[in-house]
Amino acid sequence: MNKYISTAIALFASVSLTYGQATISPAKAQSQRVIIMGATIHTGDGKVIENGYLIFDKGKITGVGDATVVKLNLTDARMITANGKHIYPGFIAPTTNLGLIEIEAVKATVDDDELGENNAHIRSIIAYNTDSKVINTLRSNGILMAQITPSGGTISGSSSVVQLDAWNWEDAAIKKEDAMHMTWPVAPRGRGGFGGGGRLPVGTTAVDPNERTNNAIAELNKFFSEAKVYTETPPAVTNTRLAALKGVFNGSEKLFITADGQKEIVAAVNFAKSFGITPVIVGGDEAYLLTDFLKANNVIVVVKKPQSLPNNVDDDVNMPYKNVARLSNAGVTVVISFDGGDGFWRQRNLPFMAGTASAWGMSKEDALKTITLNAAKAMGVDKTTGSLEIGKDATFFISGGDALDMIGNKVEQAFIQGRDINLDNLHKQLDKKYSDKYGIK
Secondary structure, eight states: OHHHHHHHHHHHHHHHHHHOOTTOOOOOOOOSEEEEEEEEEEOSSSOEEEEEEEEEETTEEEEEEEGGGOOOOOTTEEEEEOTTOEEEEOEEEEEEOBTTBSOTTOGGGBOSBOSSSBOTTOBGGGGOOTTOHHHHHHHTTTEEEEEEOOBSSSEEEEEEEEESOOSSHHHHEEEEEEEEEEEOOOOOOSSSTTSSSSOOOTTOOOOOHHHHHHHHHHHHHHHHHHHHHHHHSOOSSOOHHHHTTHHHHHTSSEEEEEEOSHHHHHHHHHHHHHTTOOOEEEEOTTGGGGHHHHHHTTOEEEEEOSSSOOSSTTSOTTHHHHHHHHHHHTTOOEEEEOOTTTHHHHGGGHHHHHHHHHTTTSOHHHHHHTTTHHHHHHHTOTTTSSSOOTTSBOOEEEESSOTTSTTTOOEEEEEETTEEOOOOOHHHHHHHHHHHHHTOO
């Protein structure tokens, strides 16, 4: 009995620590016009303004340009001098389970997937935990928005786009249900008679993996066909799974399909096109082989974790680094993300993934677009965020140096929808605590 009581107490303490965020509160709404002068402004759409100015009021950008050729009205404005510093749009983390997982070993803090193959009705936004201690570590590196994405099954459910300074998920949401996520069926690869690499369980019969894959694709076709009819003429009895695809068919919600191989990417795009949908491909390990096809079909590619080894033993060992540039230079809109499995805690390194891509065949500003404007386009929020333009949300940060470089990324001040946010986090608090203890400066 004592053992169980001790376990329960430990679990409660762990969950309390996980969800507690007592010292970091969301910022209040912008109450005064702000003018920032003298910084190098990276607008996020490929342009750079040396010695620029940025004005924002009531959460929206009202002016941006060259500070040397404009006269500004400074009345009733808060001035921020940023000479020698850099301004960037807030970075956007795509396809992440941030806020859905806190401690992987504590089941009570894991809520990123559901049982079953078809979870089209799942809405990840309602499980998003704004009190996660991981969130503030991302903000400290310039990541101010994220696409909270479910996982598991062939159809995982809907993601939502959030800003990372909120009291609850309703406050956080920038766009609810921005995309439906699914994984294209593919036959398993491995050693063994049927691709599984091991013996079959006792009492089971071997099934050809290609047959299993074809059956899964047939099920997808059947489900999408039924959903299309259902959403056009909904019956008296509600079917939440079928109803969940309404936004995908009417264009208000994107369709993200995870596919890596050349054959699978083509099949996934053609599948979506057969229902009048332009998909976003996630993963895209072999997307560089299909640049003409992807460009012709206006397909955006979300490349996962460039700092990794290739999947195929015969590939160039540096291909994951080159993939982003190959796609971008061919005219394909490309976005950089992490694998969903470890995205929630490693996502803070997202700007450095873009920096790596810039070292392998593309410019720094094009690399910046992969985590700003291109990401916003993929999620359907580019009219309000993703770049520093008049009328868009004032979501950006000031860095002491190059934000795509580990040494230069020094986020000194950040704003989300005009709100001057707190950049403290648990890592900084622990650093200060033990620096004070041992007298380290």
